[in-house]
Amino acid sequence: MDGDALRAALDQELTRFGEHAINASMTLIELDESAEPAIVTALSEHDWDVVVIGGGIRKPEPLLPLFEQVVNLVRRHAPKAAIAFNTSGGDSLEAAKRWL
Template sequence: MDGDVIRAALDQELSRFGDHAIDASMTLIALDESAESVMIAALSERDWDVVVIGGGIRKPEPLLPLFEQVVNLVRRHARKAAIAFNTSGGDSVEAAKRWL
């Protein structure tokens, strides 16, 4: 998949949060040793109401250990946040709204 196309779609979805008056941010992680520190920094940035974990991490079977790591980091570093799952990059707003 084209990284620029994916990034444009994610940016469009992030702007949809603003259309719904939801203050949101998005964190993209590299599939390397930096993933954990990047996630901890993002989760510790503020008190989150909900964290949406995307299908790009959740769906590919080879990424199962990373998915587990993400869920556990959310539990540890954003304890008050609900955890939501989108079905695609285009319905993250709806996933978040289920818990807001």
């Protein structure tokens, strides 16, 4: 996967949130020991209404333990937030809007 193209698509999705007057941020993680602290930091920055967990964490079967960890981190550090799932990086807005 082309990292620059992926980042451009994700940035475009953040722009779409802004066009709908929805404040949003995105946390990209490394698949190493820095993942959990990065997620906890992001979840602790605001009282989130919804957290969208992307397919890059959710879909690859080898990442199932990480996916479980992320869901439980959301429950612990953003307990009032709904949890939504996108089907691609291009429909995170729609996933979030289901719960807003």
